[in-house]
Amino acid sequence: MRPHVEDLDDHLDLQDGADGFSAFMLNVDIVNGDRRDAVATALSRQLSLKSLKPTRETVSILHALTSGTFAAARAVFHLGGEADQPRTLTTDDLRYALSMLDVDELLPDIGPQSVSEAVAILLDVDEPRSTSELADPLNISTQTLRNNETYFADFEATGVIQREDFRLG
Numbered sequence: 001m002r003p004h005v006e007d008l009d010d011h012l013d014l015q016d017g018a019d020g021f022s023a024f025m026l027n028v029d030i031v032n033g034d035r036r037d038a039v040a041t042a043l044s045r046q047l048s049l050k051s052l053k054p055t056r057e058t059v060s061i062l063h064a065l066t067s068g069t070f071a072a073a074r075a076v077f078h079l080g081g082e083a084d085q086p087r088t089l090t091t092d093d094l095r096y097a098l099s100m101l102d103v104d105e106l107l108p109d110i111g112p113q114s115v116s117e118a119v120a121i122l123l124d125v126d127e128p129r130s131t132s133e134l135a136d137p138l139n140i141s142t143q144t145l146r147n148n149e150t151y152f153a154d155f156e157a158t159g160v161i162q163r164e165d166f167r168l169g
Contacts, residue, residue, distance in 0.1 A: 034063075034068040034069050036059065036060065036063045038069050039059055039062060039063040039069050039072050040054065040059045040063075042069050042070075042072065042073040043058075043059055043062065043072060043073060043076060043089075046073045046076050046077060047076055047079075047089060049081070050076075050079055050080065050081035051081055051085070051086040051087070052076075052079065052081075052086065052087060052088070052089050052093070053086060053087070053088045053089065054088070054089050055088050055089060058088075058089040058090075058091070058093075058094055061091070061094055061158045061159075061160065062075065062076070062094065062097075062098075064110075064158070065098060065106060065107055065110075065155070065158065065160070066098070066101065066105055066106065066108075067104065067105045067106075067108040071101055071105040074100075074101065074105075075094075075097035075098055075100060075101050075105075076089070076093075076097050078096070078097055078100040079093055079096065079097055091158070091159040091160055094158075094160050095123055095160050095161070098123050098160065099120070099123035099124045101120075103116050103117050103120045104116070106119055106120055107119060107151070107155070110151055110154065110155075111148050111151035112148065114138060114140050114144055114145075114148070115148050115151045115152070117138050118134055118135075118138060118145060118152075119152075119155055119161070121134060121137065121138070122134070122161050123160070123161070131145050131146070
């Protein structure tokens, strides 16, 4: 952002000598809107409309797995409301919410694009998928998925996806 601000003088015609000119100053705080507390605030507001309450865990998961505050809020926007009584947000809710996001909004800072694409598929299926069934629609090799094993293990640790090992021996 700094280059754009420094370049601003080249694009502005200041009228400080014109009749009726009155200088003013505007103090603006520029902060990182993708901080965890910003995500927590946005989720609390969005979920209160649906009688859902975020937990520390669900806020942290959405903060870690989405591209930012807007993507996290957009994900929970797709959740239905609770008519009976308020309840807390669960990892099952997160799975559905994350499945509604574009691939670019998932895991932006975690691994290559193929990891985000594979996770998007996993979020949207009900039955287990083999490595080859996951690799084929992405036009990648199963070795690519195996090379990114640590990213999938991290994602599994959130509780949003589950993996099964059917190897013999």
